[in-house]
Amino acid sequence: MLKDTQAAEVTPDRDGEEVTLAGWVHEIRDLGGIKFLLLRDRSGIVQITCPRQKVPEEVFEKVPKLKKESVIRVRGTVQANEQAPGGVEVIPEELEVLSESETHLPLDPTGKVDADLDTRLDARVLDLRREEPRAVFRIRDVVTTAIREFLEDRGFIEVHTPKIIASATEGGTELFPVVYFEQDAYLAQSPQLYKQMLMAAGFERVYEIGPIFRAEEHNTRRHLNEAISVDIEMSFIESEEDVMRVLEELLAHVFRRVTEECEEELKTLDVELPELETPFERLTYEETLDLLSEHGVEVEWGEDLPTEAERKLGEIFDEPIFITEWPRETRPFYTMAKDDEVTRAFDLMYQGLELASGAQREHRYEILVNQIKEQGLNPDDFKHYLEAFKYGMPPHGGWGLGLERTLMTITGMENIREVTLFPRDRKRLHP
RNA sequence: GCCCCGGCGGUGUAGCCCGGUCUAUCAUCCGGGCCUGUCGAGCCCGGGACCCGGGUUCAAAUCCCGGCCGGGGCGCCA
Numbered sequence: 001m002l003k004d005t006q007a008a009e010v011t012p013d014r015d016g017e018e019v020t021l022a023g024w025v026h027e028i029r030d031l032g033g034i035k036f037l038l039l040r041d042r043s044g045i046v047q048i049t050c051p052r053q054k055v056p057e058e059v060f061e062k063v064p065k066l067k068k069e070s071v072i073r074v075r076g077t078v079q080a081n082e083q084a085p086g087g088v089e090v091i092p093e094e095l096e097v098l099s100e101s102e103t104h105l106p107l108d109p110t111g112k113v114d115a116d117l118d119t120r121l122d123a124r125v126l127d128l129r130r131e132e133p134r135a136v137f138r139i140r141d142v143v144t145t146a147i148r149e150f151l152e153d154r155g156f157i158e159v160h161t162p163k164i165i166a167s168a169t170e171g172g173t174e175l176f177p178v179v180y181f182e183q184d185a186y187l188a189q190s191p192q193l194y195k196q197m198l199m200a201a202g203f204e205r206v207y208e209i210g211p212i213f214r215a216e217e218h219n220t221r222r223h224l225n226e227a228i229s230v231d232i233e234m235s236f237i238e239s240e241e242d243v244m245r246v247l248e249e250l251l252a253h254v255f256r257r258v259t260e261e262c263e264e265e266l267k268t269l270d271v272e273l274p275e276l277e278t279p280f281e282r283l284t285y286e287e288t289l290d291l292l293s294e295h296g297v298e299v300e301w302g303e304d305l306p307t308e309a310e311r312k313l314g315e316i317f318d319e320p321i322f323i324t325e326w327p328r329e330t331r332p333f334y335t336m337a338k339d340d341e342v343t344r345a346f347d348l349m350y351q352g353l354e355l356a357s358g359a360q361r362e363h364r365y366e367i368l369v370n371q372i373k374e375q376g377l378n379p380d381d382f383k384h385y386l387e388a389f390k391y392g393m394p395p396h397g398g399w400g401l402g403l404e405r406t407l408m409t410i411t412g413m414e415n416i417r418e419v420t421l422f423p424r425d426r427k428r429l430h431p
Numbered sequence: 432g433c434c435c436c437g438g439c440g441g442u443g444u445a446g447c448c449c450g451g452u453c454u455a456u457c458a459u460c461c462g463g464g465c466c467u468g469u470c471g472a473g474c475c476c477g478g479g480a481c482c483c484g485g486g487u488u489c490a491a492a493u494c495c496c497g498g499c500c501g502g503g504g505c506g507c508c509a
Contacts, residue, residue, distance in 0.1 A: 033467035051467060068460095083468050103461060104441040104479095112471060113443050113459045118501055173508060190509070216508050217432070223508070307505070332509035345509090357509080400509090415502095427500085 002073055002098070008043035012080035012088045019090060021046065022073040022098065024129065025066050027110060035063045037092075039074060040129075048074055049081075049089040059095045069101040069109060069129070117415060124422060124431055135265035136411050136419055139258055143407060144209060146257035147230055150250050156205040156232060161194035163187060163211060167381075174215035176225075187213035190400060193385045195233035196334065196361060199396040200388035204235040209403065219426050221415040222353060224404060226424040233398035240336075240344040240360040243397045244322055245279070247348060247356060251320065251406075252276040258410055271412040276319065284325040285342065291316065302327045305354075314352025323347045333371040336360045336397075344397070351409045358399025365389040 003022035010019060023041030030036075037048040050063050066072065076092035106123035107115040111130050120127040127133055148158065167184045175186035191208050198206050212229045234243055252275075258266070259273045266273065283291065289299050297312045299305060305313075305323075313321065325342040328335075336344045336359065345359035362368045368389060372379050379386060407419040417423040422431055 027470090029469045029472060031466060031469060031472075034469080035467090036469050036472090038470085047470080049468080053467085081468090083470095085470055105460080107442055108459070110471085115442055116501080119442070192509070214508070218507060219432090220505085220508095221503080304508085330509090335509080359509095 003041075006043035007039060007041045007046035010046045010078055010088055010090060012086075014078045014088075015080040017078045018075065019078055020073065020075045021048075021090065023071070024109075025068050025070045025072055025101070027068070028063065028066060030064045035060070037063055037066065037074075039072065046086075047084050047089040048076065048092050048095075049079075049084065050092060054091055056093060059092050062095050062097075066097070067101045067103055069105060069126070070097055071099040071101075072097050117417060121417060121423065121428065122431070128421070131268055133418075135262075135268040136407070136413065137421065138265050139262050139269075139411055140403075140407055140419065142258050142261050143254055143410065144403070146254045147207075147209065147250065149257075150253045151205075151207045151232065154205070154246070156207045156234075157203065159195070159198060159203070159206045159208050160210060161188070161191040161198075161208060163213075176213050176215045189214055190229065191231050192332075192334065192400070193382075195231055195398060196396065197385060197388040199233055199235045199363075200391070200393045204394070205232070207232040212400075217426055221417075222405060222408070224416055224420060224423055224425055227420075228403040230401040230403055230406075231398065233396060235394040235396040237360060237395060237397045240324070240346055240358070240397050243358055243360070243399055244282075244346055247358065247399055247401065248276075248278045248280045248320070248322075250401075251348075251355075252278050254406070255410070269411050271410075273410065274319070280320045280322055280348070281317065282322045282324055285323055285327060286325065288313070288323050302329050304330050310349065310354060311352040313349050317349075320348055320350035320355070323349060331359065333375045333377065334359075334361050334368065335371075336362045337371075346399075348399075348401070353405050353409065354402075355405050355409070356399050356401040358397065360395070360397035363389065363393045363395050365393075 003020050005019040005021055007021060007023060010021070021039055021041070023039045026038040026040035026045055028035065028037050033052045035050040037050065038045050039048055050060055052060055073096045074090065074092045075094040076090040078088060079091050080088050105126060107119055107126055109126055109129040115127070128137070164178060164180060164185050165188045167186065173189050175189055178185050178187055190212050191210065195206055195208065208231045209228060211226055213226055215225065216223070232243070232246065234246065237243060255273050255276050289301060292299055292309050292312055295312055295316065297309050299309050324346045325338060326345040326347070327341060328337055328343055331343045331345045338344050343359060345357065347354055348356040362371060365386065369379050369386065372382060404416050404419050407413070408416060411419060413419050417425065
């Protein structure tokens, strides 16, 4: 390796040790006879101090000529010093430029001058060198790790379903067409039908953390055309309650893990995570409409909740809530009906955002075929899916949780693009 | 797709309402100089911009029209 020590590993107790560091030139402060160079790597920032008397002349001359954000490598000696930030600095013996940066950076990675989100996304690589975006993506990593940890513990196995699918769809959202040899194909809007097929395959508990693609021309701060969905599907449930419990416990676990492991990152973002208390409050769709009405928001029975209603719920409840018993007309064909009017479907709402939705699914072949017809779809288009229901399909259910939206609630980011490395929206396809 | 607001150096901005005095403000930045303890270093000198097209006018960063782009809201979104 080109280095043996990370910036954050340079601590006062290593006084006198020789270290080799490598990273980016964060800042240079040239005071004439003494020059300070801040070296940044993934772990943090360390000060390289160059007093004229103590460093080789060649190194001393090189420092003021360094460009900000160039990649350098420094060999030197650790020196505990109360005058230095963190009480420690490195006196260099050798300094090598591995890659020189151009001047006039598209934005300021030290964060002294703000940049608009659009400017930041255009120069995302430079933007990701900043502290806040790094905190966001370290949290994102802890979140997905915590999700895997939680689900694996409960016997779920991770699966990967196809992202290129044939023309037959669940209806609803628009799909992106792709060129697939001589056939019509689309990018998958959800792993729904495949994870159900895996229930028929006898896997009983599966999860997938993968991309979903939606060709809607939406233009909001909480929608992306490519997003990551955390999906589970689970067999032998008695009712949707069984999968709702997995969801609430999972979310509480994720919040706990982030609180434990991301103290620094949360501080950087200036957020404090609540401890989520389970079980979450449950309201039926009908109760929700009544409650909204009391708060001056009228929604007609059978309608999905408009944005205003979602936000109002976010104001009324501090904690996540489940909305259950959605009307049949608001839900897709594979949802199990509870009676003539409502289904066994639920949504998870938090901070005015729909984080997840799920349901017990219809596992009975005849009823399922009828529901496909009722929604104006053609059962022939679902031949391979329906096959799965003919040879023994357990009662089952599951949900899909939007990873980015979950991250918005954790990091406090108000634009979903902030929690996505390279977001894809109506206008943005680069970088 | 609709509504509101906006687009000025590399970045973030002041100026626009009420056209001229704008050879356009401030910070950061970039280049040069001074400085041996900076930590948003300081000081001195220099550099760099009015989104595009059309119109009104003696005169447009400023007013009008169109386009493109962006922000927010809404719609759309199993």
